[in-house]
Amino acid sequence: MGELVGKTALVTGGTSGIGRAAAAALAREGAQVLISGRSEERGAEAVEAITADGGEAEFIRADLTSPKDVRALAARASEVDILVNNAGVFPGGPTHELPESAFDETFAVNVKAPFYLTAAIAPRMAARASGTIINVTTMVAEFGMAGLSAYGASKAATALLTKAWAAEYGPHGVRVNAVSPGPTLTPGTKAMGDGFAAIVSTIPLGRAARPEEIAEVILFLASDRASYLNGAVVPVDGGRVAV
Numbered sequence: 001m002g003e004l005v006g007k008t009a010l011v012t013g014g015t016s017g018i019g020r021a022a023a024a025a026l027a028r029e030g031a032q033v034l035i036s037g038r039s040e041e042r043g044a045e046a047v048e049a050i051t052a053d054g055g056e057a058e059f060i061r062a063d064l065t066s067p068k069d070v071r072a073l074a075a076r077a078s079e080v081d082i083l084v085n086n087a088g089v090f091p092g093g094p095t096h097e098l099p100e101s102a103f104d105e106t107f108a109v110n111v112k113a114p115f116y117l118t119a120a121i122a123p124r125m126a127a128r129a130s131g132t133i134i135n136v137t138t139m140v141a142e143f144g145m146a147g148l149s150a151y152g153a154s155k156a157a158t159a160l161l162t163k164a165w166a167a168e169y170g171p172h173g174v175r176v177n178a179v180s181p182g183p184t185l186t187p188g189t190k191a192m193g194d195g196f197a198a199i200v201s202t203i204p205l206g207r208a209a210r211p212e213e214i215a216e217v218i219l220f221l222a223s224d225r226a227s228y229l230n231g232a233v234v235p236v237d238g239g240r241v242a243v
C-alpha cells in the first residue's frame with residue numbers, strides 16, 4: 001500500500017467509469033490526482049469520493065474537443081508523474097450513417113487530445129528521467145467490428161501512438177503503455193443497450209468487466225512493479241482477442 005506516495009497523476013475522463021475507478025485506485029496508493037472532464041457535477045462527485053476514502057484529488061474542467069482547453073489542461077498538469085489518457089467517446093452505427101461531426105469529435109477526444117497532452121507532458125517527464133503514460137485503447141482496435149469503425153480506427157491510432165511514444169521517450173526514462181479493455185459496465189456503455197449485450201456474449205469469461213478490474217491494471221502499469229513494461233498494449237478483455 002502507498003506505493004504512489006509523492007507522485008502526481010492526471011486522469012482524463014476521471015469523472016466517470018474507467019477513469020473514475022483509475023483515479024480512485026491511484027489516489028488510494030497515495031498519488032495526488034488531477035481529474036479532468038466537462039461535467040463539474042460529476043467532477044465534484046469523483047473528488048468527494050476520493051477525499052472520503054482518504055485520498056487527494058482535484059477536478060479541472062476541460063473539453064478535450066477544444067484545443068484551448070487541452071493547452072490549458074496541459075499547462076496545469078505539466079509536471080505530473082503519471083498521465084492516464086482515458087477520456088473517450090465511442091459512437092456506434094453504420095459507417096454510412098456516422099455524421100462528420102461525430103467522426104471529428106471521436107478523433108479529437110480519442111487521438112488529438114492525448115497526442116497534444118503527451119506532447120506537452122512527456123518532454124517534462126523525460127527531463128526528469130521519470131514518469132509514465134498509460135493510454136486506454138479498446139479490444140475493438142484489434143479486430144474489425146461492424147458498427148464501431150471510426151471508434152476502432154481512433155483507438156488503433158492510440159495503440160500505435162503507445163508504441164511510438166515508448167520508442168521516443170523510453171530512452172529518456174519514460175514508460176508508455178496501454179490497456180485494451182473489453183466491454184466494461186460504465187455510465188457510457190449503459191446507453192448502448194442490446195449492442196453491449198451482444199459484445200459481452202463474445203467474451204470467453206462470459207461477462208462484462210467492472211471498471212475497477214480495468215483500473216487495477218492501469219494502477220499496475222503506473223507503478224514501479226511494471227518497471228520493465230514499455231510499449232505494451234495489455235488486453236484486459238476477458239480473453240476476447242485471444243480467441
Ligand code: NAP
Pocket residue numbers: 012013014015016017018019036037038039040042043062063064065086087088089090109136137138139180181182183184185186187188189
Ligand atoms: P464513460 O463512462 O462514457 O466516460 C467517458 C469519460 O470521458 C467521461 O469522464 C467524460 O467526461 C470524458 N469525456 C468524453 N468526452 C469528453 C470531452 N469532449 N472532453 C473531456 N472529457 C470528455 O466511458 P468509459 O466507458 O469509462 O470509457 C473510458 C475509456 O475506456 C474510453 O477511452 C473508452 O473508449 C475506453 N473503453 C471503454 C470500454 C467500455 O466497455 N466501457 C471498453 C474499451 C475501452 P465528462 O462527461 O465529464 O466530459
